[in-house]
Amino acid sequence: MAEMLSFGFIRNAILGSVLVATVGSVIGVFVVLRGLAFAGAGIAHAAFGGVALGFLLGIDPLLSAILFCLGTAGLISLTGTKANLRQDTATGIFFSWTMALGVIFLGLMKRYDTRVYGYLFGNLLGVTKGNIILMAILTLFVIMLVLLFYKEFKLLAFDEEMAQAGGLPTGWLNGLQLGLIALTVVVSIKAVGIILIEALLVIPAATAYQLTNRYGMMFVLSWILSVGASLGGLVLSYLLNLPSGATIVMVAALLFALAAIFSPKRRKCRVCGREA
Amino acid sequence: MRQRGIIFLTVLGLLGCGSGGNKAVVVVTTIPVAADWVKQVGGDKVVVKSLLKGYEEPHSYEPNPKDAQVIAQAQLVVRVGLGLDEWLNGLIANAKNPRLKILTLAEGVEIIEEGEGNGEHRSHGVHEQGNPHIWLDPDVAKMGVKRIALILAEIDPDNSGFYHQKSEGYLRQLDSVQTVLKDMVANLKDRKFVALHNSWPYFCRGFGFEMVQAIEPLPGQEPSAKTVVQLAQRMRRDSVRVIVLEPQQNRDIALALAQEAKAKMVVLSQFNGTRPANKTYLQLLDHNVRMLVQQLSVDK
Amino acid sequence: MGVIEFSGVTVAYQRTIALEEVSFGLEPGEFLGIIGPNGSGKTTLLKTVLGLIKPVKGRVRVLGVEGEKLAQVRHRIGYVPQRKPVDPNFPVSVLDAVLMGTYPALGFMRSPGKKEREKALKVLAAVGLEGSARHIAGHLSGGQQQRFFLARALMPEPEVLLLDEPTAGVDVATRRQIVELVSALHQERNLTTLYVTHDINEVMPCVDRLMLLNRRVQAFGGCADVIRPEVLEKLYGIRVLVLEEENRRYVIVGDQHG
Numbered sequence: 001m002a003e004m005l006s007f008g009f010i011r012n013a014i015l016g017s018v019l020v021a022t023v024g025s026v027i028g029v030f031v032v033l034r035g036l037a038f039a040g041a042g043i044a045h046a047a048f049g050g051v052a053l054g055f056l057l058g059i060d061p062l063l064s065a066i067l068f069c070l071g072t073a074g075l076i077s078l079t080g081t082k083a084n085l086r087q088d089t090a091t092g093i094f095f096s097w098t099m100a101l102g103v104i105f106l107g108l109m110k111r112y113d114t115r116v117y118g119y120l121f122g123n124l125l126g127v128t129k130g131n132i133i134l135m136a137i138l139t140l141f142v143i144m145l146v147l148l149f150y151k152e153f154k155l156l157a158f159d160e161e162m163a164q165a166g167g168l169p170t171g172w173l174n175g176l177q178l179g180l181i182a183l184t185v186v187v188s189i190k191a192v193g194i195i196l197i198e199a200l201l202v203i204p205a206a207t208a209y210q211l212t213n214r215y216g217m218m219f220v221l222s223w224i225l226s227v228g229a230s231l232g233g234l235v236l237s238y239l240l241n242l243p244s245g246a247t248i249v250m251v252a253a254l255l256f257a258l259a260a261i262f263s264p265k266r267r268k269c270r271v272c273g274r275e276a
Numbered sequence: 277m278r279q280r281g282i283i284f285l286t287v288l289g290l291l292g293c294g295s296g297g298n299k300a301v302v303v304v305t306t307i308p309v310a311a312d313w314v315k316q317v318g319g320d321k322v323v324v325k326s327l328l329k330g331y332e333e334p335h336s337y338e339p340n341p342k343d344a345q346v347i348a349q350a351q352l353v354v355r356v357g358l359g360l361d362e363w364l365n366g367l368i369a370n371a372k373n374p375r376l377k378i379l380t381l382a383e384g385v386e387i388i389e390e391g392e393g394n395g396e397h398r399s400h401g402v403h404e405q406g407n408p409h410i411w412l413d414p415d416v417a418k419m420g421v422k423r424i425a426l427i428l429a430e431i432d433p434d435n436s437g438f439y440h441q442k443s444e445g446y447l448r449q450l451d452s453v454q455t456v457l458k459d460m461v462a463n464l465k466d467r468k469f470v471a472l473h474n475s476w477p478y479f480c481r482g483f484g485f486e487m488v489q490a491i492e493p494l495p496g497q498e499p500s501a502k503t504v505v506q507l508a509q510r511m512r513r514d515s516v517r518v519i520v521l522e523p524q525q526n527r528d529i530a531l532a533l534a535q536e537a538k539a540k541m542v543v544l545s546q547f548n549g550t551r552p553a554n555k556t557y558l559q560l561l562d563h564n565v566r567m568l569v570q571q572l573s574v575d576k
Numbered sequence: 577m578g579v580i581e582f583s584g585v586t587v588a589y590q591r592t593i594a595l596e597e598v599s600f601g602l603e604p605g606e607f608l609g610i611i612g613p614n615g616s617g618k619t620t621l622l623k624t625v626l627g628l629i630k631p632v633k634g635r636v637r638v639l640g641v642e643g644e645k646l647a648q649v650r651h652r653i654g655y656v657p658q659r660k661p662v663d664p665n666f667p668v669s670v671l672d673a674v675l676m677g678t679y680p681a682l683g684f685m686r687s688p689g690k691k692e693r694e695k696a697l698k699v700l701a702a703v704g705l706e707g708s709a710r711h712i713a714g715h716l717s718g719g720q721q722q723r724f725f726l727a728r729a730l731m732p733e734p735e736v737l738l739l740d741e742p743t744a745g746v747d748v749a750t751r752r753q754i755v756e757l758v759s760a761l762h763q764e765r766n767l768t769t770l771y772v773t774h775d776i777n778e779v780m781p782c783v784d785r786l787m788l789l790n791r792r793v794q795a796f797g798g799c800a801d802v803i804r805p806e807v808l809e810k811l812y813g814i815r816v817l818v819l820e821e822e823n824r825r826y827v828i829v830g831d832q833h834g
Contacts, residue, residue: 003505004505009504009535013501033666115524118528123526123529125498125501126532148685152679157666158666161657162655162657162676163680165628168679214668215672234501243498244500
């Protein structure tokens, strides 16, 4: 098994999935606490349109995916406020619209290209060094912004009305979070594919939510669980000859199930001993 | 582009119905290779159109309404069979063209089962009935050309002599190209390569190459980590230095393998018409063999 | 110089007129009770004070500034909004949640430190929650949550305190406690206080002045002027009984008991 590590593509796969786990687990905390799971799914599906556009124009599909996902995040945020819609509704609109765009772009392509479908399911073994560099930069950027706006995001999650009353620009902060989700999606596309990104956004953070009552600790646990699921899933997929992205998600889901059933701390308040 | 072709055919068809004299035989093929064969045999006595352009993934091609129209006007459809162009069935059924004759090239061909020359991969799904990429073997081409000449003579008996003559001429050409190319390959010390998709067994049979393994177990299906690791080890062990890709294929894994095994990647098309160098079938064979020979001849 | 001044303020909110020609002024340290039926614009008025809603007509002047500048003085106003249930599972302790009251005022990239923690503990003690500092915020009972919101509003040491129905949905005994708490804080810290409620009776003992609001200011003045049957009937549209006993007035609306 150690011989596996001698292969460059295996090293890239490990590095890639750790980066994805990192960025997904951190942003995942906001997704879980603020109910952004649907927005996350919507932005993930927008990536399909972005990738298709990239193939149509002949540019790097990850770059066009970045633009598309950020654009969709911005539109969801704006439409919610300007058109007086719930963010849920705004997401529903752009979720399907961007996918339809993707289908049209594919139809416009003169030369039929099966590579697009690789982005739907991920291609972890095909992660190149160039991909890793881009993923690392984006991950660093996302983490930096989360740290910069740590307390603002916390207040936004706990009590948005108070945040606004206190003078925080909640519209911008919400838009920023959606933008960070967009970047997270792009980092994850190659590793797990568009269809499974949602899982990495939601499951590790949801598991951490079962296990702790402390906000800061939620990030730490989410990260540990996510990286654990990624590495564990990779090893398992190798041994059992299964697709890697899906196996990682299975491990993450299993951890969640265990936490939900057996979680000791989560249910009892440390002070009053009351069950949640 | 496609639209003009359709209009052309339709006009011809109408003309043909009206005058009832010397009219071109309207032929539709599923793959461009077959279209080239029909053209070579039929000359200006046929009008032929291929549904696939050459870039598409043949197994998962989705026909559009215009394709149905073309079939409705045609007198002959030349298909491959063996599950490669299953999508044709619906078109034929809908076309309700009673005079349509169908020629299935796979009939009578010595089929290579999936699993031969492809390691331990089981055959299921699109290569269930055997590997369908039969046209890259010149012997298969010869058989196909003969059958096309016969069936054209059936449809258009007045010109049967013409078809016979043309096909004989083409068969001679095929022969000489085949000999030259086979010799080139015979002179190689190393004839092994790995392919992304298993489109090449008949090509190998026809010219003497050896495809060690296909990376994709099935078209479009990603290989697992273990498969890739084992393949990389095998390539290193057996000194396989060339990976063959087709245009528009996802090459990331091939790239990774190429780096690990210090192999080169070469893009070959299974169809003619995808680049200036391979407009006809003969050019396709020539181009593919020469490219591959070139890569295999490079010193380590 | 008045702390809060409204001149002819009209606010349109989601296609209806929420406030119409509202004018009043408050001196520093005044305790104003705002009474009115549902939909009378009470919450809108508070949000207008904060500058969260902009009037279509009229002038709003708070702590010496108006218009766009209202955002700048927000940190000097403590706001206890209408009670929404806190997510019982949100991973913060009461202490932590109170500390969040300082976040808007703290600059970018600055975190609450030891000083803020001590202040938070003190403020929790002031509202009677010192024992609950380590509880999960969402586990507090209704009345406790009200106190906690109050504590959080007090964190930035504001000069103005806005309360939107702080006793809604809370039992009678707890209601009294909350009102007394607010009154005590008002006096200790000389807070200019706006207290919005349905219930005149609970707030009457503490207020300096009362405003009866039903989109327009129906009445504004001291208790003696405002608490009169004809005035109250006009506000509520139904019969009102005013009882006086031992120098205290009790208002009974319809067959409800105050």
